[in-house]
Amino acid sequence: xxRLKNLIENRLxxxxxxxxxxxxxxxxxxxxxxxxxxQDVNTTGLAVTxxxxxxxxxxxVTGTMAISxxxxxxxxxxxxxxxxxxxxxxxxxxxxIQEDGASDWPTFAEKAKKLxxxxxxxxxxxxxxxxxxxxxxxxxxxxxxxxxxxxxxxxLEQSPNVxxxxxxxxxxxxxxxxxxxxxxxxxxxYLLGSDYIWPRTSNKIARKxxxxxxxxxxxxxxxxxxxxQFNSVINKIKLKKPDVIYAIVVGGSNVAFYKQLKAAxxxxxxxKPLLLTIxxxxxxxxxxxxxxxxxxxxxxxxxxSLDNDNNQAFVKAFKERWGDDIVIGDVxxxxxxxxxxxKAAVEKAGSFDIDKVRLASPGIExxxxxxxxxxxxxxxxxWSKTRIGLAKTDGQYEMIYETADLMEPDPFPEGYQ
Amino acid sequence: MFADYTWTExxxxxxxxxFAGLILFSVxxxxxxxxxxxxxxxxxINMAHGEFMxxxxxxxxxxxxxxxxxxxxxxxxxFFFAMIxxxxxxxxxxxxxxxxLIRHLYKxxxxxxxxxxxxxxxxxxxxxxxxxxxxxxxTLPNWLLGSVPLTDIIEIPINGIFVMVxxxxxxxxxxxxxxxxxMGMQTRAVVQNRVMAGAVGINTEKVDRHTFALGCGIAxxxxxxxTMIGSTGPTAGQLYIVDTFLIVVFGGAAxxxxxxxxxxxxxxxxxxxxxxxxxSMAKVLTLLTVVGILMLRxxxxxxLKIRR
Numbered sequence: 077x078x079r080l081k082n083l084i085e086n087r088l089x090x091x092x093x094x095x096x097x098x099x100x101x102x103x104x105x106x107x108x109x110x111x112x113x114x115q116d117v118n119t120t121g122l123a124v125t126x127x128x129x130x131x132x133x134x135x136x137v138t139g140t141m142a143i144s145x146x147x148x149x150x151x152x153x154x155x156x157x158x159x160x161x162x163x164x165x166x167x168x169x170x171x172x173i174q175e176d177g178a179s180d181w182p183t184f185a186e187k188a189k190k191l192x193x194x195x196x197x198x199x200x201x202x203x204x205x206x207x208x209x210x211x212x213x214x215x216x217x218x219x220x221x222x223x224x225x226x227x228x229x230x231x232l233e234q235s236p237n238v239x240x241x242x243x244x245x246x247x248x249x250x251x252x253x254x255x256x257x258x259x260x261x262x263x264x265x266y267l268l269g270s271d272y273i274w275p276r277t278s279n280k281i282a283r284k285x286x287x288x289x290x291x292x293x294x295x296x297x298x299x300x301x302x303x304x305q306f307n308s309v310i311n312k313i314k315l316k317k318p319d320v321i322y323a324i325v326v327g328g329s330n331v332a333f334y335k336q337l338k339a340a341x342x343x344x345x346x347x348k349p350l351l352l353t354i355x356x357x358x359x360x361x362x363x364x365x366x367x368x369x370x371x372x373x374x375x376x377x378x379x380x381s382l383d384n385d386n387n388q389a390f391v392k393a394f395k396e397r398w399g400d401d402i403v404i405g406d407v408x409x410x411x412x413x414x415x416x417x418x419k420a421a422v423e424k425a426g427s428f429d430i431d432k433v434r435l436a437s438p439g440i441e442x443x444x445x446x447x448x449x450x451x452x453x454x455x456x457x458x459w460s461k462t463r464i465g466l467a468k469t470d471g472q473y474e475m476i477y478e479t480a481d482l483m484e485p486d487p488f489p490e491g492y493q
Numbered sequence: 494m495f496a497d498y499t500w501t502e503x504x505x506x507x508x509x510x511x512f513a514g515l516i517l518f519s520v521x522x523x524x525x526x527x528x529x530x531x532x533x534x535x536x537x538i539n540m541a542h543g544e545f546m547x548x549x550x551x552x553x554x555x556x557x558x559x560x561x562x563x564x565x566x567x568x569x570x571x572f573f574f575a576m577i578x579x580x581x582x583x584x585x586x587x588x589x590x591x592x593x594l595i596r597h598l599y600k601x602x603x604x605x606x607x608x609x610x611x612x613x614x615x616x617x618x619x620x621x622x623x624x625x626x627x628x629x630x631x632t633l634p635n636w637l638l639g640s641v642p643l644t645d646i647i648e649i650p651i652n653g654i655f656v657m658v659x660x661x662x663x664x665x666x667x668x669x670x671x672x673x674x675x676m677g678m679q680t681r682a683v684v685q686n687r688v689m690a691g692a693v694g695i696n697t698e699k700v701d702r703h704t705f706a707l708g709c710g711i712a713x714x715x716x717x718x719x720t721m722i723g724s725t726g727p728t729a730g731q732l733y734i735v736d737t738f739l740i741v742v743f744g745g746a747a748x749x750x751x752x753x754x755x756x757x758x759x760x761x762x763x764x765x766x767x768x769x770x771x772x773s774m775a776k777v778l779t780l781l782t783v784v785g786i787l788m789l790r791x792x793x794x795x796x797l798k799i800r801r
Contacts (some may be wrong), residue, residue, distance in 0.1 A: 363628025
């Protein structure tokens, strides 16, 4: 053991020294090359030249989260390429610098600092888990950067340096529960989730709302990330006979959960109980297998099968760029919005300066979003519709309901905490 | 918490819960057998065990795609061939790894730990490069899905029965190989006294290679079977590795009987507690109990008495 420890320490110190040298070198270079033109649209020394502007893409392309984050990277690159093909932003082509967060939260913070301080990027599109966002948040606030964050998440956050392009919890949850209560006559709910902040906070909001409607929560359970044995909880569900299984299971556990649910004889197509999830997008269904999740409902803002012109063009472009067999989930679409929202804000502000882009952001509309119309709220989240999809055997959702109005984002819901 | 239910409901629940425990038991035995063979017989801690399992899962995935495309009429039975192929693939890779890596490190047990951990990272990245970072879905024949309804409430999952039967046969098979065959006799001789075994003409290097390949091959079968109940992705092996080590260490590293006993104890404890408490708490309590028992009995439940 002693030898092992020595070895690791040696490695570490050597690497630290190396990293120090490299970053010092890049710093010196960046200083020498800082452009002195393009002053009028860039008063703060960002990496903007007469014909280019640099942005960052910060996702995990290695490690456990790579499975989920790949789609976001593809969407952001596609959006940037399309914007460039249309002539860029304020006449400047976008160049991206991609960094790998490697599914490790300190690495995310380190890379965020590198992008902001060394590369001086004008915006960063990135992060996926709440943990990675929380890790980079202080960096973005200290060095005044702009982050476009694509994932639906638990809310309870509002930073001047982040635009949240996914839905926060209340948008996703309240519309979904209202719908099952109204349309399916659901009265009792079994809440289930993976054991970390997003499922726990979401279920808290769900429980409050269910009780406000006068209905009952008959069970609430959390399982460690990566848990693969759900037979006991499935037995409990059978015993309690809820109308709705409300599932927020994530990652590899998802696959195990739905396979075992089906094997245990719970046929979701019979809707006794019916299953409502906010965590399974088309991406996850590829791993689960359409036949194992057929009949489940999902409450989200986007499904690949949405039938509108924007979406058809988006899906077509996405498949042309990244291959025919690809699927597009909610988060991937939200990631695609990031570069477009940034472009609109920069053009409204007439400048790349972070402070001006921030001031210009509220009220920015996107009529070309694949999900339909979206608008940035004062609180940096998006007004968006919530939709209910029914899972089919081919791995796609069929949209069966959408809210009539845009749902107002409310990251700090009163009475729900 | 039972006041609201009738006696028949309670009876059904206990039956189903008992069955859930048995399925978990089979899963644990299947996961841990390969590791226990390698650890017990060779003293090598194979950190890449999970990745050998996932190799089996990917072989099953390839088989299912192949059969679906070229021989749909075989689809109902392809799973058996897939398991045999998984065994062969994982076993061959195991033999290759033993020959190229492990055999150079027998005298340095800590280094095998690092080397196999490195191997697990290499394999994960290889899967990611070949099959993509996303999880893949393995299509199963219909007869393996669904459940057998015994009464209105009791329903027995078919894949659970399948895993149980499979585990039973593999355990019997391992028993025969290790205790009733010439290869097993040689293996046990090498474990008891390597130098002496070599002196009476046993090719100890060959025995090592076969043992390692056997352990990896069984991991491949386990991975193939787990496509029915779990996920198939580059890092899915990591989901199993902690439980697997826990079982092997708790059971007593050198004893196959210990592995089975500890699988039984841990699976029953976990599935019972999961029913009465929440999932995370059940895990915490299980781990605490195991840690407590290991403090009192560091050698595990069963230990082999041999002269060192």
